[in-house]
Amino acid sequence: MGDHEMSRIILVAAVVVELLVGADAQAQGRAEGSYPAVISCDKLPFTAGSVRDRFVxxxxxxxxxxxxxxxxxxxxxxxxxxxxxxxxxxxxxxSLSGRAKTKSGSFEARYIGEVSGTGGLLTGIQTWTYRGQSYQRPCQISVGDGRG
Known part of the structure; x- marks a missing residue:
C-alpha cells in the first residue's frame, strides 16, 4: 500500500469517527455544536425599550x-x-457568564438553564452600572428550537 492510499484511509477513518461522535452526542440528546439563540431582556430605566437580539x-x-x-x-x-x-x-x-461595555455603561451577566441536543431555555440577570448607579434586569435566552 502506497503513502497516498494510506493517507486516504486515515482521512476517511477520521471523517467516520467525527460523524459517529456527532451522531452519538445527538442520539443521547447532548448539546454539541452551533445553536441559534435569542436573548430577551426587560427594559432598563435609562433605555427606550426592552431587548430582543439573535446570536450564535x-x-x-x-x-x-x-x-x-x-x-x-x-x-x-x-x-x-x-x-x-x-x-x-x-x-x-x-451556566454562562458574560460582560459588556457600552458607550454609556457596562454590565456583567449570569444565565443558567437546561440544554439538550435540540436546544433549551436559560434565565438570568444582567447587573448594569450606569452613571454610577447599579441596575439589574432579568433576561431569558432561548437556545435552538427552545424545546430543551
Missing part, C-alpha cells in the same frame, strides 16, 4: 462561548459594544 451559541466538549453585538430600541448601533461570554455544560445544565 457555540458548545464544544462541554464548553460554551458566545458573542453578540448590543442593540437597543434606540437603534441597532445606539448601544455600542459587544457582550461576550463563556460557560460550561454539565449534565444538561448550562
Amino acid at each position: 451559541l457555540e458548545i464544544t466538549s462541554g464548553k460554551a462561548a458566545y458573542s453578540r453585538k448590543l442593540t437597543s430600541a434606540d437603534g441597532p448601533d445606539a448601544a455600542g459594544g459587544t457582550e461576550t461570554g463563556t460557560g460550561r455544560l454539565s449534565g444538561g445544565r448550562l
